[in-house]
Amino acid sequence: MKKKKRLEFQRLIEEYRGEGTLPECPHFGECGGCLFQDVPYENQLLLKREYCNGILAGLGGVDRIVASEPYRYRNRMDMVTAFGRVGLRRAGRYRDVVDVTTCPLMQARSDELFKALRGPVLETEGYDYLAHRGYLRYIVLRQAMFTGQLMVSFVVAARENRLEGVVDAAAGGVDSVSLLFNDGLADTSFGEPFATIKEGWIEERFESIRFRITPNSFFQSNSAVALAMYRRIRDSVEGRVLDLYSGVGSISLFVAERALRVTGVEMVREAVECALANRDLNGIANAEFICADARAYLRERQDDFDTVIFDPPRSGMHPKMLRYLNDSGPRAMIYMSCNPSAFAAELRSLDRYSLQWIEAYDMFPQTPHLETLALLMRR
Ligand SMILES: C[S@@+](CC[C@H](N)C(=O)[O-])C[C@H]1O[C@@H](n2cnc3c(N)ncnc32)[C@H](O)[C@@H]1O
Incomplete structure (x- = not known):
């Protein structure tokens, strides 16, 4: 986040935290994924409305921010595997990774899958994205909210499957398992699918419309x-x-x-x-x-x-x-x-x-x- 934006959010957090609330995540504060878990959800909506209307000045603004489920809403989480850890970047520190044990933003099935994969993943060679050395770069977990289907993709820096133990831990309860090859310098969680261990897609459904996602x-x-x-x-x-x-x-x-x-x-x-x-x-x-x-x-x-x-x-x-x-x-x-x-x-x-x-x-x-x-x- 740019410095000006970060300062503006810090000001709004102080204004809207009120009595505060208990964060659901044990990593809140150190992990860079969330900023507001200690702000009550209804206040987060007011905070975002003030922020949004500042940006929209002269365009009319919005009366409210349409709410979501505050936790367990995410369809996708990209967990980085580096420096003997698996998780998300430390707040404000791209060069450091917090070893995440659970993430309450993820939907329940994908969080359970992540917990099952953590052990085998930590026994696998990760990827040092600063020195550009190693093998496993990312685990990408995706859960379709309305069908519940679950996909896991492993982004690796060699066109080889060295993930037997991890894949075994995943395969049972998962609808799609793929290996993606990416040996580029850019730190991205995408790659060329070179091994489809199971299916290679999941399906989401909006009303009667079905969407296949790869x-x-x-x-x-x-x-x-x-x-x-x-x-x-x-x-x-x-x-x-x-x-x-x-x-x-x-x-x-x-x-x-x-x-x-x-x-x-x-x-x-x-x-x-x-x-x-x-x-x-x-x-x-x-x-x-x-x-x-x-x-x-x-x-x-x-x-x-x-x-x-x-x-x-x-x-x-x-x-x-x-x-x-x-x-x-x-x-x-x-x-x-x-x-x-x-x-x-x-x-x-x-x-x-x-x-x-x-x-x-x-x-x-x-x-x-x-x-x-x-x-x-x-x-
Ligand atoms: C925010 S997503 C929107 C996807 C879709 N509208 C939806 O609701 O799921 C933006 C999409 O734009 C595509 N994209 C990015 N740059 C593009 C470009 N210059 N021309 C066409 N598509 C582009 C990306 O691949 C991505 O699928």
């Missing part, structure tokens, strides 16, 4: 909150729909019943393949998915759509992308974002559109992150 595909971190947001998006969709940054097609497929047709654009091929498989799995005939850079796609195809939905990565959108969107002239634009600062700046630049509403959702309780959603209509 190890490298993005899926929203909190299914209950994502579903609430997707319902709002679906209510505002009309005609020909473009879904930029479409991932495994979750928004596209969820809104397809209200659309004439939907085109999803996503740059990760594995996610596009998932989206196509998901379309067929659900028998949805009016959706297509294109593997392309969103900006390159929009440059060529600006005026074919009535509704454009965009849900970019945290870094936000390129200024040219915003210009294309502003000039392209769809009737409605729906902007979903996990970065309120980029969201606010980008909304201000869409001057041919008028803002109908903004909403904010607590996708990530106990942490400073939040998700925003806006509807814009052509002036």
